[in-house]
Amino acid sequence: MIVAALLLGLAAFIAVLRILRAERVARRVASTAQTALRVMSDPDKSDDEKEREVRRASVTLLGLFLAIAGIGVAALGATAAVVWGGAQAGLYSLDAAIAVASSWPFLIGSTVGAVVLWLALDRLGRNKPAPEAGKADKDMSDRDEVPYGPMEQALHNFAFASPARQKRLGALETRLYRGRIDPARAHRPVFVTSLPRAGTTIMLNALAGLPEFASATYRHMPFTLSPLLWSRIGPVFQQSAATAERAHGDGLEVSGDSPEAFEEMLWMAFFPRHYREDRILTWDAGELEPEFAEYFRTHMAKVVATKPGARRYLSKNNANIARLPLIESICPDAAVLIPVRDPRAHVASLMRQHARFLDLHAREPFGRRYMEGVGHFEFGAALRPIAFREGAPGPQAATGPDFWLRYWIDAYEHVLATAGRGAVFLDHDAFCAAPQAHLPQLARAIGAEDPAELAALAPMFRAPRPAPVLDGADPQLLARADALHDTLCRRALGAEAAPIAKEATA
Incomplete structure (x- = not known):
């Protein structure tokens, strides 16, 4: 009793x-x-x-x-x-x-x-029947777009509050799991980067399905710098691996086991000075810090250790286009895949996503905290443009196509000026229109262990739709973007994109 x-x-x-x-x-x-x-x-x-x-x-x-x-x-x-x-x-x-x-x-x-x-x-x-109409419909939609309950949100807020705490926890994990961390697994990584909406996610999903590659997944949230330790503790707090459409509303479905872009939290922990209130500063090779380089390589090896049989690290991080020289200094044997999309289609997609996330963040504040916590400053109320040039406009100017066209031009001019020998440019539109022709070239460029496995992924890619008309866009900006796009596509999977040798370099 x-x-x-x-x-x-x-x-x-x-x-x-x-x-x-x-x-x-x-x-x-x-x-x-x-x-x-x-x-x-x-x-x-x-x-x-x-x-x-x-x-x-x-x-x-x-x-x-x-x-x-x-x-x-x-x-x-x-x-x-x-x-x-x-x-x-x-x-x-x-x-x-x-x-x-x-x-x-x-x-x-x-x-x-x-x-x-x-x-x-x-x-x-969360499993209650959907309300029939009115405000309840809107509330249910918000929960679907931000699929975390109160306890999970509180846990995320705690993790996001201190990047330094994440860094210390990652260092503790290194000591605890030293026997499982093989430094050789940090060799020959593949980094997928470009402006968001350029085709980086489909490339990540394709490569992550190959046995040799391991990438961060939603299972590693919110303690992404401790993937081995959190994989033991996290299941107590996490939801089941149900598949659902991601918040972008682009038809891509994700689950707890889906790869995602969580690498930025590491850069935030070590380089807080680059993250200003309304912009993000670019990096250069002179900012190489031995402590960070060692931590980064160890982190890559940890991520690979989370996937049985994997031998190489794979990441998607859109912000890496702001630090290409530094990445090459840390990982001279890396392949850096840079998809390039038609500027009209790309800008239209950027504008749609920005409007979508502005609406989501106004309705669900945790959605903004989540994006800022994981270093996704690309859209909505969380937007902090990368300052690719002096005097670039801030997020308050992101109200029409000209802002995004200028941002597109600034970003890819910076990429052309800073990309090293490991850069592999991909013409996203041509790639998706004829994946069977491009996948063998990609396999050679990244030193894939089994080119046939990569070639078999051709059905994942779909031919792009015709580029839309950007109403109200400055004709001179469009002409500059078109010319820059032509220059980038001439480098795509061509002679300048030197293949990465399959042997690991020291």
Whole structure:
């Protein structure tokens, strides 16, 4: 009887937490703390500005602390009322109930049970029948686009709040799993990079399906710098690997095992000075730091160790076009695949995604925190353009085709000026129109172990649609973009894209 009463009290405790929405308050605490940390490390803000914003955050945190304390008192009061009521009814004595509640078996069992119950309620809430109409439809759509429950969101907020903490956890993992980390698996990596919407995701998905390549996956979120350690702990907190369309609304489906672009979190942890409030600065080879190079190569080997049989690292990171010389300095044996898309189709796609994520971020703040936490600053309220040139406009100017055309031109002029010998340019439109002809060339360029396996992926690619008309675009910008596109395509999988030898270099 005592155990039954205590379990009923535990259920009352959880019920009060959920009714009073404790998880929402906890998310606000994490979000406010994350914002304050970001402000404190922002080199563009003066000390006075930092002091004012941190002071405001402190007041907000105080209010949230009082709210959490009140919710906690209410939850404990509900539990106490249940247990006290049983004692008053003569079912047991309070001393006996306290003795059972403070015993190790009950403490461990009730903790595990509470976590399981909380996760079960989260899943039950996500699996409710879809509402028929009105605002409920909009709310359900938001949950589908940001498929994380309250506990998972709180965990992500905690992980995103401190890149330095992620870095330290990765270093701890290196010591714990040293026997599984083979430095040779950091040789001959393949980096897929370009502006977003250039065809980088389809290339990542194609190569990640080959046995020799391993890439970061959604299973590694949110502690992406500790893929081996988190693969042991993460399943307790993560959802099942159900397949669903990703938030881009582009028809690509993802699951927990899908490859994704999470490498940027490593760069954020080591180079915070490059991430300004409204832009991201480019890198050069002179910024090579031995500590980072060693950490990066070790991280690559860890990712490869997460996939049985894999021998090479694969990543997709759109921001890597801002640091091509540095990547070549760290990994001189790397192949860097750079898909290039028709500028009209590319700009139209960039504009659609920016509008889509502006809407999503306005409806679901966690969507913005998620993108910023993993280093996706490409769209929506999270947009921070890479400053490929001095005086480039900031995110506030991203209101029409001319902004994106200029950004396209700046990006690929920078790529042409900085790409090294390992760069492999891909004409995305020609590649997708005739994959059977291009895949053997790609296999040679990246030193694929089995070219036939790569050639068999031809059905993944679909011929592109005709390029749209960019209404209102500056004709001179269009002409510049077309000329630059021609120059890039003349380098695509041609003589200048030197194949990467299959033997690992020192």
